[in-house]
Amino acid sequence: MSLFIDVHALHTLPPSNINRDDTGAPKTATFGGVPRQRVSSQAWKRAIRRDFGEHLPADQLGVRTKRVVGQVVDVVKQIAPDWERDRAVTAVEAAFSAAGIKVEKKTVKKGEDQVQRDPEAGYLLFLSARQIQRLAEAVVTNEGAKLSKREAAALLDSEHSVDIAMFGRMVAEAPDYNVDAAVQVAHAIGVHASEPEFDYFTAVDDAAEAAEESGAGMIGTIQMMSSTLYRYATVDLQALIENLGDIRAATEATVAFVRSFVESMPTGKQNTFANRTLPEVVLVSVREDRPVSYVNAFETPVVTDGERGRRYDAAARLAREATEIDAAYDTRPVASWVVAVGDLAQSLSEVGEKVTLSRLLDGLRATLPVNDERERA
Structure with missing residues (x-):
């Protein structure tokens, strides 16, 4: 009950x-x-959600962003500082691809120049701090080799943060990752x-x-x-x-x-x-x-x-x-x-x-x- x-x-x-x-x-x-x-x-x-940060540990919370690749890459660089960023980006992009989540290269204009940014999802994706951490650890452990779909899915669909568990998550192109609020x-x-x-x-x-x-x-x-x-x-x-x-x-x-x-x-x-x-x-x-x-x-x-x-x-x-x-x-x-x-x-x-x-x-x-x-x- x-x-x-x-x-x-x-x-x-x-x-x-x-x-x-x-x-x-x-x-x-x-x-x-x-x-x-x-x-x-x-x-x-x-x-x-913003107020949660005053009362709950950061590892119990999540981030909702299109810039999911950059979030994981930053953790990869913390774990393996010797990795070049391009290598980390390629490996993380492949991990999201294995999970069935599309990311695309992003170019932004700064002044007169076109600047390449880390690939982004086409929508806001809600990931917990633990999911980001575990995905980064798996990328480094595998030396950048592409994860299997099952491995990637297991990393992104477990250990939900408090805010994901409470308010839910919808991933239209990969509904297996949906979480009911x-x-x-x-x-x-x-x-x-x-x-x-x-x-x-x-x-x-x-x-x-x-x-x-x-x-x-x-x-x-x-x-x-x-x-x-x-x-x-x-x-x-x-x-x-x-x-x-x-x-x-x-x-x-x-x-x-x-x-x-x-x-x-x-x-x-x-x-x-x-x-x-x-x-x-x-x-x-x-x-x-x-x-x-x-x-x-x-x-x-x-x-x-x-x-x-x-x-x-x-x-x-x-x-x-x-x-x-x-x-x-x-x-x-x-x-x-x-x-x-x-x-x-x-x-x-x-x-x-x-x-x-x-x-x-x-x-x-x-x-x-x-x-x-x-x-x-």
């Missing part, structure tokens, strides 16, 4: 533009018949109606000002939004165990994910807006039945009278949705914890134990299983 770890958050952003569309405007979506601010799951997953992240969406606003700005020419000349050096506009967002993600622990091959690693990865989900922030326009807030409410539940999002608590947009603010009404709605769903479906989480700022926790007292973030992570670690049937056998 699997466990599902649901993570819910209410997260208020000041005027900001952390996730833009193709016109430079903050992303939006219509929900409940009204426009809302939206932050794509892709944007927040990227932020979470163990984590699902919803698009963050505003709990109330909102539309982008325009900031008209000017920049002053310092030298012109010193010469007592009037006028701006430049003018422009930038779009922004301010919203209280509902954020949701869920971890399928059994799927994560299968992807990582180790239950203890899956438990620690889940704890790291919850921490990074809470603390991360997409970086769009941060220098302009300094929108570095943390969620005011975090609710984490461990469930045995199935994942459950509470987004429908906000299908009717939150409207506030201004006395207490939207986030108080949003917290009350979140708690009501959680209790009503469990009452209607005769379900109850194995455990739930609430991290909340100030008296916001009062609204959520019936849906989880009020804790600090560090106590939440400790409680989650203690609640998740430490072994499985394979280990007991």
